[in-house]
Amino acid sequence: MLDRIGPLRDGAKASLEDALGLGNARRVEKNGHLAIEAGLITDASAFASARPTAWQAVQAARHIGRPHALDIIARAFDRFQELHGDRAFRDDPAIVGGIAELAGRPVVVIGQQKGASTEENIERNFGMPYPEGYRKAMRLYRLAEKFHLPLVTLIDTPGAYPGPEAEERGQAEAIASSIHRMTRLATPIVAVVLGEGGSGGALALGVADVVLALENATYSVISPEGCAAILWRSAAEAERAAEAMKLAGPDLLETGVVDALIREPAGGAHTDHDATAAAIKTALVAQLERLTRVPIADLLSLRYERFRAFGAIVEPGTEVVQAPPMPWWRRALRSPLRRGRR
Amino acid sequence: MLFNKQLERRWNVCQKCGHHFKLGAAQRIELLADSRSFTEIDAEMTSSDPLRFVDSKPYPERIAAAQAKSGHRDAVVTGDAAIAGIPVVLAVMDFEFMGGSMGSVVGEKITRAAERAFAERKPLVVVAASGGARMQEGTIALMQMAKIVSALARLDAAGTPYLSVLTDPTTGGVLASFASLGDIILAEPGALIGFSGARVTSETIGEKLPKGFQRAEFLLEHGFVDQVVPRTQLKERIAFFLGAFRVAGQDLRWSL
Numbered sequence: 001m002l003d004r005i006g007p008l009r010d011g012a013k014a015s016l017e018d019a020l021g022l023g024n025a026r027r028v029e030k031n032g033h034l035a036i037e038a039g040l041i042t043d044a045s046a047f048a049s050a051r052p053t054a055w056q057a058v059q060a061a062r063h064i065g066r067p068h069a070l071d072i073i074a075r076a077f078d079r080f081q082e083l084h085g086d087r088a089f090r091d092d093p094a095i096v097g098g099i100a101e102l103a104g105r106p107v108v109v110i111g112q113q114k115g116a117s118t119e120e121n122i123e124r125n126f127g128m129p130y131p132e133g134y135r136k137a138m139r140l141y142r143l144a145e146k147f148h149l150p151l152v153t154l155i156d157t158p159g160a161y162p163g164p165e166a167e168e169r170g171q172a173e174a175i176a177s178s179i180h181r182m183t184r185l186a187t188p189i190v191a192v193v194l195g196e197g198g199s200g201g202a203l204a205l206g207v208a209d210v211v212l213a214l215e216n217a218t219y220s221v222i223s224p225e226g227c228a229a230i231l232w233r234s235a236a237e238a239e240r241a242a243e244a245m246k247l248a249g250p251d252l253l254e255t256g257v258v259d260a261l262i263r264e265p266a267g268g269a270h271t272d273h274d275a276t277a278a279a280i281k282t283a284l285v286a287q288l289e290r291l292t293r294v295p296i297a298d299l300l301s302l303r304y305e306r307f308r309a310f311g312a313i314v315e316p317g318t319e320v321v322q323a324p325p326m327p328w329w330r331r332a333l334r335s336p337l338r339r340g341r342r
Numbered sequence: 343m344l345f346n347k348q349l350e351r352r353w354n355v356c357q358k359c360g361h362h363f364k365l366g367a368a369q370r371i372e373l374l375a376d377s378r379s380f381t382e383i384d385a386e387m388t389s390s391d392p393l394r395f396v397d398s399k400p401y402p403e404r405i406a407a408a409q410a411k412s413g414h415r416d417a418v419v420t421g422d423a424a425i426a427g428i429p430v431v432l433a434v435m436d437f438e439f440m441g442g443s444m445g446s447v448v449g450e451k452i453t454r455a456a457e458r459a460f461a462e463r464k465p466l467v468v469v470a471a472s473g474g475a476r477m478q479e480g481t482i483a484l485m486q487m488a489k490i491v492s493a494l495a496r497l498d499a500a501g502t503p504y505l506s507v508l509t510d511p512t513t514g515g516v517l518a519s520f521a522s523l524g525d526i527i528l529a530e531p532g533a534l535i536g537f538s539g540a541r542v543t544s545e546t547i548g549e550k551l552p553k554g555f556q557r558a559e560f561l562l563e564h565g566f567v568d569q570v571v572p573r574t575q576l577k578e579r580i581a582f583f584l585g586a587f588r589v590a591g592q593d594l595r596w597s598l
Contacts, residue, residue: 051441160518162538163547167556170566171537176491176522183492184499198476200487200518200537207488221475221484223513228544231397231477245480246393255392304492308453310485311446312392315384 006270016203038054041215044250047122050317052216055239057248058224060216061160061195065270067277069096069111069154072194075277077102077109083143085136089169094125094132094161097140102152103285108144110137110205112153114195127196128161131174138178139264144187150288152185153205156194158223160201175204182207183307188291188299190284193258194269197247208309209303211257213249214276215264219257220247256310360565362530362573364510366412367419367436370469373578375423375432382421384454389416389447394576395478403441404478411439413596416447417472420455425467426581431459435471437511442472444516445479449486452520456493456504465584470521474514474540487519494523503587505580508558508567510534522566526583528576529558529567 044051060066073080077100085091091196099112111131115121137153144151160171171189182205191208197219213219220227224242225235232241242248252258262279265272291299353373354363365373369574371380388405395401409415417439423432435442435453452468459466462475475483497504506524508517511534516539521527529535536543536556544551552562561567 070521099370162542163553164555167536167538168564170522170564172517173522173566175518175522175537179488179519180495180498180523181489183488183495186579197476199484202486202513203484207492219481219484221480222477227477241397244393244395244397245477247480252481255480255482274576287426304496307485307488307492310388310482310489311450312479313446313450314390316386333491 007027017291021053029324032153036267038284039263040212041249041263042105042253042259044253047250051250052248054218054224054242054246054248054251057216057218058242059219060270063195063268063270064116064121066195067273068114068270069115069194070113071273072154072277072280073100073109073111075274076281078104078105079170080109081136083136083140086132086139088135089132092125092130092136093123094127094129094157095133095137097137099149102281102288105150105288106153107288108140109152109154110140111194112157112202112205114156125161127157129157129193130161130166130202131171134160134174134178137205138181140179140183141185145185148187150292151185151189151208152284153189153191153208154194155191155197155219156204157198157201158196159198160204175200178204179207183298183303184300186300188294188304189211189293190208190286190287192262192280192284194220198223207303209299209306210259212262212283212287213252213258214269214280214281215261216268217247217249217261218242218247219252221244280292346406355573360572361532362435362510362532364471366438367414367434369421369510370434371419371421371432373573374425374434374469374580375465376425376427378387378574379424380421380432381423382419383458385415385524387447387451389445389479391478392446392482393478393480395480397478400507401478408440408452412436414439416451417442417444417584418448418451420451422464425577425584428465428584430465430467430584431455431462433466433468435469435516437471439472440476442516443474443476443483444472444486445476446486447557448476449489450471451484452490453486453493454562456490456497459504460493460497460500460501463500463502465587466497467505467507467580468520469507469509470512470516471509472512472514472516472521474516479535484515487515490520491523494520498523498525503584507576507580507585508561510532513537513539513556525587527567528569528571529561530576530581531558531570531572533558535567547558557569579584 080100082098083328096113114123114127189208193213224238227241228237229235249261265275431577506527508529558570564591
């Protein structure tokens with residue numbers, strides 16, 4: 001087992017790019033990955049004039065008929081066995097998780113669960129986890145690592161629950177610890193933002209080697225309403241706040257927060273759960289196929305680098321430093337055919 | 343009537359009632375670091391405006407105003423220091439600068455501080471004072487949580503001590519990341535410490551919150567901080583823990 005991460009080993013990038021099948025288009029073509037790549041959007045310019053507004057994305061991401069974690073798990077995974085409880089306090093219904101098979105490969109899958117009706121939403125606390133939800137997730141992370149199972153997380157939450165019981169039980173500590181565990185978890189991790197990526201409560205499941213999102217998903221530091229209430233002093237300005245915070249899919253590609261977007265069926269994910277789940281499955285299978293071939297030590301160094309790169313700072317004597325518009329890990333996700341031979 | 347001079351001499355602690363007023367980064371460093379031991383690093387780093395964010399004012403104007411008001415380039419000051427003779431890397435946040443909010447600069451400076459502590463095998467001491475992530479940098483601000491925690495996780499695995507000090511206020515994304523991960527977590531008396539703002543919480547349940555909710559003593563009672571330490575005793579307490587951990591290290595260095 002790994003007990004330390006050194007600087008990125010010489011050749012780690014090369015070994016990943018190699019594992020990602022770059023420069024080996026024929027093999028990729030043969031096992032069908034070409035079609036998979038066609039379903040992923042890795043460049044915001046793909047939207048051209050059809051780029052949805054931030055507010056459209058917010059509404060689509062919150063649509064009550066949108067496929068939620070269990071809808072996706074039931075369709076994209078086989079033989080799901082749910083595991084319950086954090087072994088300390090209770091079972092949080094806002095986070096579901098367990099063991100399932102993804103195209104024949106056993107994996108640990110964890111997701112935030114919203115309801116499809118008001119009643120269900122009350123039961124699921126509208127997808128807002130309590131600390132024990134994150135502690136359940138951490139227990140499952142450990143299972144994944146211990147038994148060498150890849151980890152898939154499905155993110156869909158307005159945010160971690162802000163109530164007094166959550167504070168008493170250490171909401172902040174639970175999120176911080178969950179992030180901490182993920183940064184060094186010695187197994188491949190793919191995260192998919194299904195709907196709302198609400199702040200720290202979303203990031204607690206989001207420290208992955210590859211972060212994907214459905215086309216209309218959002219990911220933001222605070223809800224548009226919360227941001228509007230603080231900066232514009234009126235929750236009615238939520239639409240403007242959403243636009244300003246750059247929380248929609250194409251923005252997330254540009255900032256590098258998300259590596260690739262998964263196309264939704266025309267009309268949005270809520271119109272066709274089967275097709276949405278199929279697109280997610282193809283993307284997950286392809287990413288795990290690649291990630292499981294990278295040595296764990298390299299994977300952890302690359303995960304460190306992925307998150308280390310975020311920031312927009314200016315220092316004297318240097319140019320404006322920003323996250324590169326097309327970081328290498330996203331280049332590696334692009335179609336091998338478009339990339340050509342190295 | 344309290345006179346500022348009197349307060350300053352007592353590190354902004356009221357002599358009558360013991361109330362801890364906020365302390366700026368410069369004074370905090372003077373409080374904790376041995377005389378003339380502090381050398382600032384990354385002093386000139388400032389934030390660019392990655393989202394070209396405009397609310398009632400453009401973000402760069404807000405930064406400029408905060409710089410003029412606080413005398414700092416952003417919401418954290420980092421550097422090498424000695425605490426009771428023990429060399430440390432010290433990071434101190436300043437609430438005066440845009441509510442101590444965490445954007446790219448706070449993220450980068452604390453990450454570098456943690457990486458420096460890792461490379462030089464020196465303990466890391468971080469004093470938090472923050473409303474949370476900086477909205478004007480959107481998800482890039484959110485990602486700073488993962489960035490800092492990644493560096494802290496390396497430090498943790500290397501067996502290098504990390505002490506977190508929570509001051510008034512420590513909330514949101516700062517508490518939900520590095521501030522909650524100290525080997526030892528100390529808090530100042532009466533400091534507001536919580537995940538969500540008290541207003542949000544009170545609106546969520548539609549009733550008033552109990553007295554003392556989200557105060558340092560509340561967190562102590564619920565098991566999320568090790569000690570509530572008055573400001574005047576903070577330095578010696580930090581020195582005690584650093585000394586104890588130092589003894590445990592090999593060769594008087596922090597073990598890898």
